[in-house]
Amino acid sequence: AFLTLSRYRKKLLIQLGNDVKQLMHDIANRYYFRIVEIEVDKDHIHLLIHYEPKMSILEIVRLRKQMTTFHIWKQHETYLSKHFWKERTFWSDGCFACSIGNVSKETIQKYMQEQE
Incomplete structure (x- = not known):
């Protein structure tokens, strides 16, 4: 799954990203x-994760945010x-999540690396 978790438009991840x-x-x-790939920007973070479907993506996002x-x-x-x-x-209410079934892992990783 590919996740984007956003901050409240505050650029706090500049200092807290690591x-x-x-x-x-x-x-x-x-x-x-x-975590296959993780990239931190000023106000959001991109994650490419591999997980077993024992948890829903909603549960994973909620757990990570909390x-x-x-x-x-x-x-x-x-x-x-x-x-x-x-x-x-710390996090905004929403997030973006999608599976990468029709896109290669390498394509998503390249996209994430280019976001810096």
Whole structure:
């Protein structure tokens, strides 16, 4: 599956991108899916993942958003509280997800690498 998770138009991933990438890898290892490719931009992240259909893509997205939000706030509360005064949020509500059945993995990886 190809996922794009977006931030609230704030360019917070410039500073927090490496920590978010590490959290994404930690979650993948814990829940038995594999990150094939991951690219971080200023305000969104692209993931190409391989997973067994034991979980729906909605469950995977929800899990990733909840866990990264919790841990990134734990690690960077002072920095994030300057951007979010009322709630401990990090991701925007939506996401883009699609399977890559009709497109090669290499095509998606090339697209992701060109987004930097």
